[in-house]
Amino acid sequence: MAEQFSNAQPIYLQLVQRICRQIVRREVQPGDKLPSVRDLAVQFGVNPNTIQRVNMELERMGIVESRRGQGMFVTEDTKQLNIIRDQLRDEHITRFTNEMRELGYTEEEIISGVQNFLRNEKGQ
Amino acid sequence: MAEQFSNAQPIYLQLVQRICRQIVRREVQPGDKLPSVRDLAVQFGVNPNTIQRVNMELERMGIVESRRGQGMFVTEDTKQLNIIRDQLRDEHITRFTNEMRELGYTEEEIISGVQNFLRNEKGQ
Amino acid sequence: MAEQFSNAQPIYLQLVQRICRQIVRREVQPGDKLPSVRDLAVQFGVNPNTIQRVNMELERMGIVESRRGQGMFVTEDTKQLNIIRDQLRDEHITRFTNEMRELGYTEEEIISGVQNFLRNEKGQ
């Protein structure tokens, strides 16, 4: 069976990213209930503790909230969700452009590099 | 004193990237001798074991070579250096575009995002 | 909708405090009848079980009393109400001064801290 998780990063962070991504893309809607800790643990084949940690992280990011005795819910504060999405975008762009500049690429080369990459993909 | 290493990544990998970057940008020239393990360990304030690992990694990438009894030297195979540089660039672009698409951004938004980011930086 | 309860503390305790506060401040008068369990449950959007616990707790504190078949009533023993109020005040002061001392603040700093805080609030 194909391993569902990379070992370059802790499982709990991979799950945070995956769920976070589903939420900011609205694949999971504001107000939706996440499956219970136990169910997610079964679904991903990990220990409930690991899911607990994921939930703590998501709650700290302000994109889910726990309701006592009911479960975890995606925040209905869509403004907050958009802020998170923009933050993630900015982090990716910042890191990417830094990495490219550290390799000695100019701004023009960075942009044309991305453009060529996307164009070539389509061509294939 | 400001910590010189992030704790998001092993120190040895951060050093690999840093030295790799210097070589690829020709800040260190093909044929140049790298400082000794001991000197680098002192310079970066790390354990000599850590530098050993860095050298192993750089040699595996084919951008430095050890000469018995003399030390580590940057390869004079500049074609190889350019290949490495292109590989690193492609890896960065691939990862970046994947991350952005996972957040739900279109190709146009990815490119304009980078352009705006670079433009804003200049403005400031 | 803004969540009406903090998740730092059980809901039933938050309700105890809220109702207790209303009674102690005479917003609800001695002898007044509290709304029925069902009505309170609807009003606060919580489970009737939760209101039951709240009532038990308030009765244990001696500030409400249940009259069989009639409902819960605020005690007419105003002396008892005043005692409760003083108890709560003393508990708050004791905990607060302990916390401040544990941070290393002197008695003078504690008092001036409160004074400055209250003064600044007014200024704004």
Place this chain on the structure above:
Amino acid sequence: MAEQFSNAQPIYLQLVQRICRQIVRREVQPGDKLPSVRDLAVQFGVNPNTIQRVNMELERMGIVESRRGQGMFVTEDTKQLNIIRDQLRDEHITRFTNEMRELGYTEEEIISGVQNFLRNEKGQ
């Protein structure tokens, strides 16, 4: 044996507060190394995982930092430590004054309440 932890609050939070307090009061100095996870676990009679959680919290607060393979160290950024101390003080004062006002006490009564309390303590 007297239980060392209250059950009103999770053990890990009680430990966070205790260590945090020692640091802001400079009972533990900036730059000091904390005992290892294993040693603290033995010292407090809890599981190493619990200490792990404490360390995560302290690191998130920015008052300790982990150095790979060496352990946890109190930050040398004393400015940050002072900021934390002020934050904690403000939180305590804010909560305290809110609680007192909710009981119906005026600002004068709040201040004189604290003063009388501190004076009486001395008298005893």
Place this chain on the structure above:
DNA sequence: GTGGTCTAGACCACG
């Protein structure tokens, strides 16, 4: 049923 906390203990990368 739900999340929250905790223990016991394992394995790993890193330095």
Place this chain on the structure above:
DNA sequence: GTGGTCTAGACCACG
């Protein structure tokens, strides 16, 4: 030796 992650599984308060 050090912290970081994870499993297996327990018990609890809360609703």
